[in-house]
């Protein structure tokens with residue numbers, strides 16, 4: 001048996017404790033002995049091949065967060081509902097779980113390497129969208145968990161993707177930049193010295209993905225998302241969450257308490273643009289991509305500019321400010337405007353929602369939802 005297959009087999013026997021990610025020795029053994037390039041170049045090991053015309057079989061990790069269900073919906077429309085598997089460690093709401101309506105959901109902890117591999121093999125996965133993460137504010141409140149999920153979890157994902165020849169999407173963020181980066185605008189390539197565990201883990205993800213691409217040929221693709229604004233799903237504990245909360249509070253109570261200063265400028269995007277960008281970069285021919293990590297942007301605003309736009313439609317909205325020092329310090333270190341000209345030029349990125357369009361869409365959607373709720 002060739003040495004690399006013996007090593008790969010030994011690697012397969014390394015089982016990580018679910019939810020723990022704290023067995024450095026086991027990890028070290030796997031990472032020293034396991035070489036994705038050797039395994040993927042072994043045709044008998046990497047036995048399943050797909051023709052160009054096959055639909056991808058997609059696994060989304062961390063799929064019950066703000067973005068995953070929306071992405072699954074978009075991809076299922078495109079590739080068929082059974083070709084997109086949503087996974088998470090949380091219990092799915094019934095409309096997500098009942099596959100007759102939507103598509104498959106399974107439990108998957110990204111810290112459990114063996115379970116991840118089983119899912120990829122048993123379902124013949126070809127694309128992996130890795131959404132599991134702890135966001136900026138939650139990460140600062142629980143650094144060791146953020147380190148495990150965002151860094152150890154990413155290592156598992158990279159190895160699985162390289163081992164099975166997957167196309168891998170990992171989102172990065174405006175939070176991958178820090179106070180020494182140019183902030184207005186922030187280009188794709190510049191100093192990246194973030195001051196949060198979230199930002200550090202995302203720079204690590206960008207660099208590891210690019211390294212695996214160059215060293216092992218991994219088809220790694222990454223977009224740095226701005227703050228994402230959605231009506232149907234709640235944000236998971238980030239610095240930009242205020243820009244979602246304002247719409248719900250404005251419709252339900254007519255009052256909003258903002259946790260960032262009125263002049264804090266951050267790049268933002270409506271969820272439909274974000275998910276479409278993700279599909280577009282995943283479908284782009286490799287020769288169109290001169291880089292593996294791109295900034296994308298749509299708009300940039302401050303709380304007071306957002307409030308003014310919402311008040312055009314809800315003039316009675318009352319806003320107060322009660323600053324959260326943790327979130328404010330994070331926001332003050334992040335880009336104010338994002339330069340995404342490489343994405344626009346190379347693979348045709350174009351946003352559809354600007355600030356007025358965003359506000360109208362959010363208020364219509366939340367207003368309609370609450371009218372339906374009160375009628376019921």
Ligand SMILES: NC(=O)c1ccc[n+]([C@@H]2O[C@H](COP(=O)([O-])OP(=O)(O)OC[C@H]3O[C@@H](n4cnc5c(N)ncnc54)[C@H](O)[C@@H]3O)[C@@H](O)[C@H]2O)c1
Pocket residue numbers: 019061062063064065066067068087088089090108109110111130131132133134135149153171172173174224225226227228229234235236237238240
């Ligand atoms: N939402 C945004 O504004 C935004 C902006 C930039 C980048 N991103 C990135 O996009 C991705 C998705 O973001 P989101 O807003 O949906 O995040 P979210 O916090 O709403 O959801 C993350 C999901 O990860 C899951 N998760 C946590 N630990 C896990 C584990 N051990 N195994 C499997 N799943 C686990 C959680 O249960 C949760 O459902 C993240 O990587 C995030 O960094 C999001």
Ligand SMILES: C[C@@H](O)[C@H](N)C(=O)O
Pocket residue numbers: 135136137173174175198225226227228237238239240241
């Ligand atoms: C910007 C993004 O990464 C996330 N919404 C956060 O604030 O943490």
